[in-house]
Amino acid sequence: MPKVSSVIVPYAAYLRVYEPLAAFPEPERGHWARYARRPDRPSYQDELRRALADLVPVPPVPVPVHESEDAFVLDVDGVICVCPWRTRLRGWQALAELSGELPPPVLDAVLPPVLRRQAAQDYERWLADNPDARPWIRTATWQVPINWFVLVSDDEREYGKGSAGEAPVLRYRTPMVQARRRVARGLRALREAIDEGPLIDGLVDVGRWLEEFHPRSYVELDYGGLVHALPAGALEDDHSAADVAEGIAALRRGDEAAAGAAYTRLVERWRSVRDLRSAN
DSSP: OOOOOOOOOOSEEEEEEEEEGGGSOTTHHHHHHHHHTOSOOOOHHHHHHHHHHHTSSSSOOSSOSSOOOOEEEEEETTEEEEEEOOHHHHHHHHHHHGGGTSOHHHHHHHSOHHHHHHHHHHHHHHHHHOTTOOOSEEEEESSOOHHHHTTOOGGGEEEEOOOTTSOOEEEEEEEHHHHHHHHHHHHHHHHHHSOSOHHHHHHHHHHHHHTTSOTTOEEEEEOGGGGGTSOTTTTTTOOHHHHHHHHHHHHHTTOHHHHHHHHHHHHHHHHHHHHHHHHO
């Protein structure tokens, strides 16, 4: 596979679902079974580099012309699970959300309105033939949404400092049944303690998304490029999932002070990333 760039593309975190091969109909199942045996599978940075390269031409290519046939692969005790990239679908969805992320003059300079309108029309036509389509990957820039931490537990945390030339890694991985159970418990505690709001809405949304997948899937929260945005030493000490779990447990027993303290720790930990985003 040609290397598009050696640049590390940072500042995005990922929530991925890995489904067992049995969840896919033929001939897609056969494709992923063969793909899983490949020794040269690309990484998430390769996907980002390809997307970055599409923005270089004039005019830029806001969404890939063809859907990706790549995926992330997970082997759990001999059971192969895959997480298809579906880069084109995610590109369409990200483009629809971009208007809320950038000022209009900046957005028009990066992606002219005519290109955005054409991409939106292409998406509408495609969606008419694929009404049940959903991505296996969710992306968040400059943050890990609080509702994502609800899905995982601190004892599922995997941290690696990274060797020379390699970035550190921080991720959580949990069985789908556990993720769904935590969503249900979290929603129950939040609804009993607070009014409806963004936190509850976000958790409802991610819970509905998880229901679309095979019950024997795995859910992965990966800090991805955010490892480059956290200060030195902060990444190793980051136990945000534990703070969220402690906050929800405190709400469940009616201890608002303890819940507030857990939330404050979480906010303070991510303040440096928020400030870096504002300065960018």
